[in-house]
Amino acid sequence: MPTPFEPLQDAALSHFLMTGAVLFALGLAGFLCRRNLIIMFLSTELMFQGVAISLVAFSRLHGNDTGQTFVIFVLTIAAAEAALALGLVVLLFRRKRTLDCEAWAAMKG
């Protein structure tokens, strides 16, 4: 199948990958360090975007559309999940009047 895009250069690829890695690392750091449930949730979204950029970059490199298709699905599911997760966060907030994730530590051994 002929691809409509120019294949990506190696130098350009590394930029994209670096951006993706930085976004993922920021998201991971944010998830592990922040205690606000909403911020933690945003951090997971950041990790998603990092991975998505990598996938799109590889898709361009190989001239294969599957990566981009996959990213579209990830974004769709992330949107649905965002609606659910924010609803859950609101519920949790209503229970304890706080967004501190350490308030929810009942399930311990």
Add this chain to the structure above:
Amino acid sequence: MSKLDAFKFIPWIPALAALICGACCWHRKLRVYAAPVSILSIVAAFLISFGFRDAVAAGNPNTINAFSWIHIGNLNVDFGYLIDPLTLVMLFVVTGVGALVAIYAAGYMAGDRGYARFFAYVSLFLFAMTTLVMADNLVLLYLGWEGVGLCSYLLIGFNFQKPSAVAAAKKAFIVNRIGDLGFALGIFLTFQRYGTVTLWTGDAGSPGVLELAAQVHDGTLAAAPADLWIPFLLMLGAFGKSAQIPLHVWLPDAMEGPTPVSALIHAATMVTAGVYMIARLLPVFTLCPYALPTVATVGAITALFAALIAASQNDLKKVFAYSTISQLGYMFLGIGVLSSVGAVFHLFTHAFFKALLFLTAGNVMHAMADQLDMRRISGLRRKMPLTCLLMLAGCLALAGVPGTAGFFSKDLILASALQKGLSQHDWRITTLAVLAIVTALLTAYYTFRLWFRVFMGPAKYEMGPKHAPQEPVDESSDGDIRVEHYHEPHEMNWLMNGPLLVLAAGALTAGFLCKEWVTTMVGGAVSAAPGSADGHAAAGAAEILIFGLDVHSFMIVVSVVVSLGGIALAAYFHWLNRSAADRIAVRFRDVVRALQNKFFVDELYDALLVRPLRMLGSLFYIVDRLLIEGLVSLVGALPRLAGMAVQTSQRGFLQGYGLGMAVGTGVVLLFVIYLTK
């Protein structure tokens, strides 16, 4: 349908009565109806066997198939009944004495809370016992055998509030299990040997065990090693059920049951099942040359042994219990010297006089408020004149005074034994006969020791424990059954004394009235044919003279001497000069102590069997608790310990898990990268 088909209803009428009596347990108002139902069913069974007696005596033995039961491979077991003269004699004893004892019990048990339960058990017993004596195959016989064992257990433990009664019931059951194991193995071996368990078919095409055994006697069927083992295994069952050494220990304890039970089950009927079984299977027993001499030896030794103990016991019912063991020993001696007629005749007369003796002892027990210690009872003849005479009739028969029933049957056994020993120059059999004569002396002594102690001498007595003021008021005495509680010894009502008169008439006259009848009947039984016939022939052929008299005349003289001598001894020591007896008892106190403790057989069994088994049990208990339970607990504890070790890592903080996941993923990544390079 021939006349004999009526016989197949005999077991089922009491079985139906047992169900009805069981239903009467449901409400206390219904309780009183149990006795008439039970009595009527037993009388009906008696009337059937009595009404069709000529059909049995005239015709050939007959088998009736009530319904089919077990058919597996070539094992065919039906609810089939074998009606032959031996069965008829046994049916007369079982249903006749059963009916009389049931009538007596209707008065004796009045006011008891378990009135209906008692009659349900008695009816069930009659079902099992009639099945036993009518069975035409060994498996059905075994069913009846175990059924009577069960009823015996239930009735010994009738007063289940009493720990001693429960212990006695368990003992009877367990000791009988030992014998019954032998019996069961004997049946298995018989089936393996002959390929059938049916006793007699009358059909040459498919012969039964007795016919096959007769063929072995003829030589038409080859002998097999199993022939030597089968009798010994079956014998074990007979010794257990009929309380012979070494399995006799259960019967004296069985007196914990109500007195009518002692009379019916543990004197007249059930304990004679062993004698019946050997008489029934005589052709099988004669195949082994050692079997019947063993039976005779055990019987004679048991007779003497039990008579010695009976002479020292002070409890009325214990004396009669040992006396029963002793008389059963006579029956085994009789069968052992091939006098199945003598054995069954003694069984027949013994049923009358021993039932009578137990029931009169029940009268005394009732009158004296459960006092049975003859040291505390004396001179009751004025208070209970009828009971005194009735027991005298029983005692005369048991002592074998000439003219009474016991004389004829005991004489037949002793003469057969002596005849066989002398004519075959077998000193062992002769010794057994002499032992039996010594036993006859002891029998007369201990019987009249009891009678003189209880009824003669100064009128001095202590009432038993039953009239204690704290006696609970019986809840069933609200109108239906009225029991008058006297505080003095008193004569019983006619409901109780009526059956005793019949039994007393039997004890005095059954000997000369029924001797011919029983002889022809037992002689005509299907099992009397091979082996036993030549025994009787030999007994008749050789004319042996002792002091110029033939054996039967000699035995009559001996019987007169020993019975009157025993009575005279008892009269001197226990009526005229009681202090002399006490002096002798003090001089020989070690002997008396050994006798009173029943030769320490119970203690011996306790030390040899019960304690080691109990110790083994404790050992197994420790092994179970420490080793097996420890292993099982370990299997459960290991995952628990592992869980305890790692549960601290589960802190419940979301970010902790997140960090763990990130680090874990990192490690896995590094691992993969470095490993796949």
